[in-house]
Amino acid sequence: MGKCGLRHRLGRQPAVIPKAQATRQMLSRNPTVQPEINSIKAEVDEIKRRRILEEAIGQFFDKGYEATSLESIAEGLGVTKQFIYSRFRSKAELLVAICHAGAAAADQTVAFSATLSGDPAQRLAQIIRYFVRLQIEHRREVALYFREAKSLPADEGLAIDSSKQRFHRMLRGLLNEGKASGKFDIADASLAASALGGMASWAFTWFQPEGRWVAESVATELAALALRTVGVPDPLSYLADEPI
Amino acid sequence: MGKCGLRHRLGRQPAVIPKAQATRQMLSRNPTVQPEINSIKAEVDEIKRRRILEEAIGQFFDKGYEATSLESIAEGLGVTKQFIYSRFRSKAELLVAICHAGAAAADQTVAFSATLSGDPAQRLAQIIRYFVRLQIEHRREVALYFREAKSLPADEGLAIDSSKQRFHRMLRGLLNEGKASGKFDIADASLAASALGGMASWAFTWFQPEGRWVAESVATELAALALRTVGVPDPLSYLADEPI
Known part of the structure; x- marks a missing residue:
């Protein structure tokens, strides 16, 4: 395992949401087929797939997509290129999976927001906290998505744009609700949602795991x-009692 | 002139800061040598150089850097490739100039902040307003810098990082000043500056000139x-009387 591998980063970086759950949601090829993952073979396959992606994320992030080869990813993992080819058809397919993971924070947060009820301020606090954790944990995937989204196939790019739009609509809706109830004092919910x-x-641009802040x-x-x-x-009255 | 040329975009996009001043600061090769630009020849050269950059920005932004050729930039401008080569040695040199322009908003805002005096809240309002205008006006250069900074020569990348750090330090200093005077209520000036x-x-990611907002x-x-x-x-008491 190379210096960017899973183990190394887990050591440096606290898992801010339950790791197994997050990784399954973010990186699995088909997150709706959960029961099958319960078989040992499927679980092992999922781990192998995840390790390949982790290595690719590290190398793409450090050296850039163009300058990284499937050979160097295989070398970083100590495996053959065939090991990668049995799971991903190409370097481009690796990038697509990573960009999806980068955009997934928005979709996960929208799904999370639908589980919340009660006071809009309480919900806003939980939503921002949840989203920031994901942005920090997956900051390299997010950065890669920003860098490389232009190179994605058109339909992949559109899918990612839709995620961002759903996130914006969710936030705007909540802000409008808080405004209507007199809880939030904002001129325009859409602009405030963008802000x-x-x-x-x-946070994905400036958070450094070796810095003085924890996620x-x-x-x-x-x-x-x-x-x-x-x-x-x-x-602070909305944040003091929050379960971490 | 192609569809992404200067004239076309100037028509759609209101110039939010004095155009001549902004463009001279952002795109000139050596902004400290202002007096020379007063000669007609130098001014014409500067206009040609700026038109080439505008066309390159439009094509890089729309099609991606890799997929754009110097031929297509020349074609978009209705000039020969030699016209471009007499001013830029390569496509990469165009990218470097554009990324510098994308990062220049931070430096210009730091310079602007040094001209201000008085109440920290008043200054913060002016600084954010100034910076947002620049981010919006140069949103394609900023986006290109985010996409392509990894591909820049190391020293160019470091220069851009330094701009961002100077901007952060300026903002953090102002927030600390406002906190010390009791005007700002913040837990940590560095984190608030990042926020x-x-x-x-x-704004560079979501502002659309054809949308309902003006810059x-x-x-x-x-x-x-x-x-x-x-x-x-x-x-609002700090913004109502602001000169536009």
Whole structure:
């Protein structure tokens, strides 16, 4: 396993959401077919697939997509190229899977938001916190998606755009709800949703696992700032009792 | 002139800061040598150089850097390849100039901030507004820098990183000043600076000139949201009398 492998980064980087669940959702080829993964063979296949993707993410991120070869990914993993070819047809297919994982944070957050109920400020705090955690945990996939989305096949690019639009609509809807109830003080929910989306997304550009921040604190602080941005006067009261 | 040429986009896109000044600062090879530009020859050269860059920005943005050739840029401008070669040695040199222009918004905003005095809230409002205008006006250069910075020569990449760090330090310093004076209510000035930087920068990803927002309103609204994020209770009082 190369220096960018799974084990190495798990050591440095706290798993901010349950790792098995997150990785299965983000990287599995078909996340709706959960029961089959229960067989040992399927689970082993999934682990192999995930390791290949982790190595590809590390090398694409460090050296760039163009400068990385399937040979160097195989070398980094200590496997043959055939090991990779039995799971991915090409380097481009690896990139597509990674860009999907980068965009998946938006879809996961929309799904998470649908499980919440109650006060809009409470929900906004949970949503921003959840999304920031994902953006930080998958910051290299997100960065790769930003860098390489232009090179994706058109339908893949459109699918990713749709994820971003669903995320924006969810956030805008929640802000409108909070505005209607008098909880949020905002002029325009769509612009405020874009502002909060930027504040939360941007973490992928500046968060450094070796830096002074841990992901969980960043997620909580950004949630507090987001509440204040929309006019909630006492943001910490919505965050103090949050389960981590 | 191709569909992405200067004239076409100037028609659609309101110039949010004085165009001549902005373009000279952003795209000139050596912005410190201003007096020479006063000669007619130098001015004509500068216009030609700028037109080439505008065409390159449009084509790189729409088709991607790899898929764009110097031939198609020459064709879009209705000139010979030699016309381009007399000003830029290669496609890569065009990209370097564009990425510099994308990163220049940060440096220009730092320079702008040094001209301001008075109340930290007032200054923060002006700085965010100024920066958002630039991010929107040069959103394609900013997007290209994000996509292609990895492919830049190492020293060019480092220069751009330094711009971003100077911008962050300027914002963090102002937030600390506002915190010390009791004007801003923030837990950590560095994290708040990253949050505001994200909120303001993100506009380059979502602003659409054909959409319902004009750049100036976005800049003002984001400045108001930024003031509230740092705990200023009456942001509009800092923005109402601002000269546009």
